[in-house]
Amino acid sequence: MILVFPVQRIFLMLNTLTADIIELLKINPDSDLIVAVGNSFRSDDGVGPYIAQGLERIKDLKLINAGYTPENIIEDVISLAPKRILIFDAADFRGKFGAVRIIPEDKIPQTTLSTHAIPLNVITAIIRQSIQTEIYFMGIQPKSVCLGEGLSEEVKKTADQIIEIIRKSILK
Amino acid sequence: MSKNVKVNVEYLTRVEGHGNIVVNVKNGKLEECRLDIVESPRFFEGMLRGRSIFEAQHITSRICGICACGHTLASIQAAEDAIGFIPTEQTIKLRKLLLHLENLDSHILHIYLLVAPDLLGVKSFVPLIHTHNDVVRRALRMKKACNDVCDVLVGRHVHPISAIVGGFTKLPKEKDIDTMLEILESIQVDMAPTIELGASLKFPEFQRETEYVGLVNDTDEYPLLSGDIGSTDGLRMDKHDYKKITNEFVVPHSSAKHTKASRDSYMVGALARVNLNFEKLHPKAKKVANAIGLKPITTNPFLNTAAQLIECIHSLEDSIKILKEFKNDGVDYAQAITVGLNENGQIPVKAGKGVGAVEVPRGILFHEYEVDKKGMIVNANCIIPTGQNCNNIEKDMQKLVPEVLDKNQDEITLLMEMLVRAYDPCISCSAHFLNVKYIDC
Numbered sequence: 001m002i003l004v005f006p007v008q009r010i011f012l013m014l015n016t017l018t019a020d021i022i023e024l025l026k027i028n029p030d031s032d033l034i035v036a037v038g039n040s041f042r043s044d045d046g047v048g049p050y051i052a053q054g055l056e057r058i059k060d061l062k063l064i065n066a067g068y069t070p071e072n073i074i075e076d077v078i079s080l081a082p083k084r085i086l087i088f089d090a091a092d093f094r095g096k097f098g099a100v101r102i103i104p105e106d107k108i109p110q111t112t113l114s115t116h117a118i119p120l121n122v123i124t125a126i127i128r129q130s131i132q133t134e135i136y137f138m139g140i141q142p143k144s145v146c147l148g149e150g151l152s153e154e155v156k157k158t159a160d161q162i163i164e165i166i167r168k169s170i171l172k
Numbered sequence: 173m174s175k176n177v178k179v180n181v182e183y184l185t186r187v188e189g190h191g192n193i194v195v196n197v198k199n200g201k202l203e204e205c206r207l208d209i210v211e212s213p214r215f216f217e218g219m220l221r222g223r224s225i226f227e228a229q230h231i232t233s234r235i236c237g238i239c240a241c242g243h244t245l246a247s248i249q250a251a252e253d254a255i256g257f258i259p260t261e262q263t264i265k266l267r268k269l270l271l272h273l274e275n276l277d278s279h280i281l282h283i284y285l286l287v288a289p290d291l292l293g294v295k296s297f298v299p300l301i302h303t304h305n306d307v308v309r310r311a312l313r314m315k316k317a318c319n320d321v322c323d324v325l326v327g328r329h330v331h332p333i334s335a336i337v338g339g340f341t342k343l344p345k346e347k348d349i350d351t352m353l354e355i356l357e358s359i360q361v362d363m364a365p366t367i368e369l370g371a372s373l374k375f376p377e378f379q380r381e382t383e384y385v386g387l388v389n390d391t392d393e394y395p396l397l398s399g400d401i402g403s404t405d406g407l408r409m410d411k412h413d414y415k416k417i418t419n420e421f422v423v424p425h426s427s428a429k430h431t432k433a434s435r436d437s438y439m440v441g442a443l444a445r446v447n448l449n450f451e452k453l454h455p456k457a458k459k460v461a462n463a464i465g466l467k468p469i470t471t472n473p474f475l476n477t478a479a480q481l482i483e484c485i486h487s488l489e490d491s492i493k494i495l496k497e498f499k500n501d502g503v504d505y506a507q508a509i510t511v512g513l514n515e516n517g518q519i520p521v522k523a524g525k526g527v528g529a530v531e532v533p534r535g536i537l538f539h540e541y542e543v544d545k546k547g548m549i550v551n552a553n554c555i556i557p558t559g560q561n562c563n564n565i566e567k568d569m570q571k572l573v574p575e576v577l578d579k580n581q582d583e584i585t586l587l588m589e590m591l592v593r594a595y596d597p598c599i600s601c602s603a604h605f606l607n608v609k610y611i612d613c
Contacts, residue, residue, distance in 0.1 A: 067329075068329075068330075069316075069319060069329050069330075071312050071315065071316070072312070072315070072316040072319055072320075072329070074309060074312055074313075074316075075309070075312075075313055075316070118285075118312075122297075122298060122301070125298070125301045125302075126301050126305065126308055126309060126312070129301060129302065129305040130305065130309075
């Protein structure tokens, strides 16, 4: 899960998927790559892998389910050389449960860097050194990241919407 | 010397978990010098009570995301020891392979991501992304390779699934062995520049004699998974007597208990292992050790990183050897077992006590379980390498500070940080401190 720092409190939010995000979800399979990140054993932190599962049967879609080891995808991403990368992960920005926001890269703290955890923006910095690509961190506000399988109703609803929008954008 | 130095590093970066360095020198006199461990205890031993030994390895694996395989193996060993189960040679061999993969993975990350930045004069691993991108990618490529082999062998990148009490639920097929060999041989390509990098790093000069503790044996094998507990001060005892080595005690500033054996502190980890078992290293590892001038007994703790490099070569070469043996001799698939929680009594269980002693990346790890006749854990004790090293780190700090008072405060702070990082501490894992008394209601 992305820990957004400093925490941005967003109280007024009518839509979980804003127009700019829906626009971003229109995928060009030739040039876009979808990366899903998260741990399915931590409730809503599994939203990334859930989205990946929902998309895995779409032919021609470039998709990597990075799970809980996103640092392991670097070489694969570089060899695919996509023009645009959408990274889906749970992100605590204190929004409405299931809300989606584009997380600015500089709001992801690098203080957690250790052998045990490599922040996502460090991973993308490594990728950017080798290929020119636009990267979007699509953060989904979790309701719970406690130990447990399955998504909350709110997060599952958003994830299903995301899957549907991407599917339609490719299959149209 | 009349000099005042005040170092207060809160929290130390590039280690796992939260620890603070406190140094206070007044008029040239060292008044305070501590490594504060400020993590909360994690109560894993409490969680194990009342749980079956057949699920313990899955629980204790979660103590650490980087030593998950080590905890799994120590847990399995303690459980099997408690019920008197003796694993087959094939099982032991596969467990050795698993342990090698984890040690290699962890050491690579420590050398490249956490130590190299200090020695290359940058504040963290992040600037290296721009100045040494090929080096960073190499490190993460090697890490991925270890994870991928682990995935093939035990079903996941971390937190193994198929390694259980009694053996393995799934054994590698011929094509799995080929895949693992291919991946490990790709690491061999990256190992050459890794050795070059390691040999080029200049470690701070510092010596402090201490006691080095680790597994020892009477065979030719570099002991990682079995053996007695030995020390460079001549201690040698059966693993069941581990408490006579650890002698844990509580200090006010640490939620990790301190330990001591023959002296006032001891060190565990790669340097301890190399000091104790140098001659048993793979010839290629020994060759590199000789080339970089690392020989027993090395008393500079900063060279723990160099010892890790030596162990990387050993683990890689021994892993390839194990896999080639399986390729030549075949795998006995009849040994695959499905035990679950042993509902069907597939593995005979009896009451007893058992100890697991395994050399994980940061040093010797102990698990001890007391088990009832149904295989349920009555009591558990886990002593983590970083916990054993905390006292030794402090003693190093207390010797180092007076020796470097001619440096400015920033230089002293950096040296203290580098010293702690050299031990590759996993602070969250080390925090086990409370003796909780359970009162029956």
